[in-house]
Amino acid sequence: MSSGVLRVGEPVLLIDRKQRRYLIDLKKGGEFHTHAGVIPHDEIIGVEEGARLLSGRGAGFLALRPTQADAVLKMPRGAQVVYPKDSAAILTWADIHPGARVLEAGIGSGALSMALLRAGAAVTGYECREDFLKVARANVARFCGPEELERYRTELRDVYEGVDESDLDRVVLDLPEPWRVVAHSAAALRGGGIFLAYTPSIMQVKRLREALEDSPFELHSTVEVLMRGWHVAGEAVRPDHRMVAHTGFLTTSRLCAP
Amino acid sequence: MSSGVLRVGEPVLLIDRKQRRYLIDLKKGGEFHTHAGVIPHDEIIGVEEGARLLSGRGAGFLALRPTQADAVLKMPRGAQVVYPKDSAAILTWADIHPGARVLEAGIGSGALSMALLRAGAAVTGYECREDFLKVARANVARFCGPEELERYRTELRDVYEGVDESDLDRVVLDLPEPWRVVAHSAAALRGGGIFLAYTPSIMQVKRLREALEDSPFELHSTVEVLMRGWHVAGEAVRPDHRMVAHTGFLTTSRLCAP
Amino acid sequence: MSSGVLRVGEPVLLIDRKQRRYLIDLKKGGEFHTHAGVIPHDEIIGVEEGARLLSGRGAGFLALRPTQADAVLKMPRGAQVVYPKDSAAILTWADIHPGARVLEAGIGSGALSMALLRAGAAVTGYECREDFLKVARANVARFCGPEELERYRTELRDVYEGVDESDLDRVVLDLPEPWRVVAHSAAALRGGGIFLAYTPSIMQVKRLREALEDSPFELHSTVEVLMRGWHVAGEAVRPDHRMVAHTGFLTTSRLCAP
């Protein structure tokens, strides 16, 4: 992944002068069509990442590998994706590390799976909707390497009905009723294991926190993460005019002895 | 790291009923002294993580391994640490991945080094202050595993004077004048490589962005990350009364062909 | 203004079931045309505020007097308006009170003039663009009462070139180079008078603060105000997904003896 040369089969981001982003998969003989003309994939294959390309009609494009955040924002979605600002926080607050055994449910479009895999976790993903699972698996296969894919296992099943895994290090949830997974998680996690749930509504937080209070979990914490972009152009230095004001709340807790 | 049993040599967090946190390193024969009496380390060694311990005078404590965020907030500091909310965002916006070759300067107290190493990067750290370097190396040695330490190399030197590395994937800066590292970074990074600087003042952002405009870097972006904690206790569900309003701005950019 | 009955000549807000807002001025014989049919003004004149009206085709509308915030968001604009969240803060941080003698420059679309007048100030407005002045005067005339209009005086002139007023209580600025008005304000304000400038860019803040440091003004302060809306519908209780992330910074200072 670290080599500078773009190769067949890789996803590549083409970015025009107006910062519009197009995500393509490099194919021998492929063509990138735009209102500004065509760029044959063969002109991209083998060039150094960061190259400046010209379309048939002379429009300039940059060719760059997508970062994982770029990929998440451009990839096909079954369910709503977990935004990079949140997956970043989830990795840190769930303390994800290489070798961590993680149960993820539901996996939605696979954005969080990608982040967990890259962070070195061995991920078991439960998803109860077959269409979501299919999209998620395709996204993970497209953007993750073979070593990461080896650590990814998914099941079409409903986590509310139970968890088969045991001695897990982490449980990471992005689903409507995380309180229904508290008891399953207490049984499936090892001592000291971390439970994390991502929920859009503060009412979900309240109900989850009540369930956690009534469980062997301790050190409950709920946070929200805001990211504000800045516009920096000469003497115009100011926050962007608009921002994402909310995605979800992150609630974490640690399993202790009963 | 994933085993549930606490072992000699491990850092362990002891947490009392008022959520006060004490970080100790488990030693045979060691003792944890508190106003609420003594807990011998030997009572902690070998127990399952998440255990509930009693001090000599009957005060209860939880014994948990520190998450990396816990460690950063409790570890000795030479320089100001990069807070977990920011190191989380840095890993995502610099797109840190296993095997990435990263130059980090300055390394301060080592908090960001720890995050980069855990994310799988091979880190070369430049630090021009010997006292900071010593603290940082001790922190990294205490909280990282042997496999991570193998990927960590530090140098006592001033990055403003030049960078010897080449074909780097990422440059991550936490120092006062990042604009003085733009040209060095353009030379040391491979095409498509990512430059990221963390700076407290928006004036530093302005000057850095001007230097980046005048360079082969493209896709400049500046963001700030805010984390707001919530208090959830019965019907009292509200944001915490106070929060960290500012640490620093994150500016990223990607190296393209000149 | 406090009577409940809607009268000829008043601006009235008609709001449909999808919360779309239409601002009309009640005229004998007038008609409100919408895709959902017509409502004759005569059916609105004389009804109690808060009435529920039906259009010819049976669509429901609420008839309400616009609040000043409603008026500002719907009124014609020459220049960018000062948003209600900011005019609210300006009244408080500039400590506007009945009888305060205020110089306002530039007056833009008149939104801030309306807020100052309602708060009881005697306002002299300088505006250097004739088109803006015309729009502002029309807006103020439309939404303010006769007692307020008596306290409003405007001049087509450039405040950078000087201020004729003296013994002012407040100077309130919404223009690109407020540092050029610091010396004029020090001469025109009485001791203890308050200077306030609203500026979009933090670079303007920096330059203004430097000018204030070099002046008899003291107690400089700069703040930004953020307003986040919440969506509350059954169990879905969460911040709105998007928000205004920035309008401007408010810098205040008080005139002291040299």
Add this chain to the structure above:
Amino acid sequence: MSSGVLRVGEPVLLIDRKQRRYLIDLKKGGEFHTHAGVIPHDEIIGVEEGARLLSGRGAGFLALRPTQADAVLKMPRGAQVVYPKDSAAILTWADIHPGARVLEAGIGSGALSMALLRAGAAVTGYECREDFLKVARANVARFCGPEELERYRTELRDVYEGVDESDLDRVVLDLPEPWRVVAHSAAALRGGGIFLAYTPSIMQVKRLREALEDSPFELHSTVEVLMRGWHVAGEAVRPDHRMVAHTGFLTTSRLCAP
């Protein structure tokens, strides 16, 4: 209030070089004692506002009339005060204007009363705790002028048990269970009247919004207001490190025909 000369009986803010603020009431023969020596009130009486004074031991002080925000932050408190950032927003979102007939309950320490009175409202304040009422009345008497005091009437009573007023323009609530005042407000407000409640917990918001849904009120809206201070000193231009992250939520609604 607009004259520049400080007079007997006025509250005055003395501010030292470290920006510490001392609020005194000017009395003939009075003395202001500080660790830096004494300043006789007679040296302050009759000087121009903004004067620079010296204590007996040579420490410098600025003498300024408190803004209403200054007064609120320094005045004696029975109950928690409504912060200026919130009272500013309340005036705007409740659309307070001269002559508006407002019911305020509970009045706590009187901070919001002061803001409502200054904005020209005729305020009836209900407060069920005698100690709060006493503090509030003393604060209002100290910081408001005679014309404002004429528009202020208070009653020691519990608003949950009913409201005697009718044809009110506004109801403004700062109390634990505002949903218990929805029906009383619907009866006491004129058509188009505005109901506003300030509540710390989002659970209070939820319950209030449910009560409003079940009432003739329409156009419900809930917002929170955040104010972030900036540190501007030479090249160090950044948000303050810490801020108030939460005080309360503002919920507004308008009375319509049933």
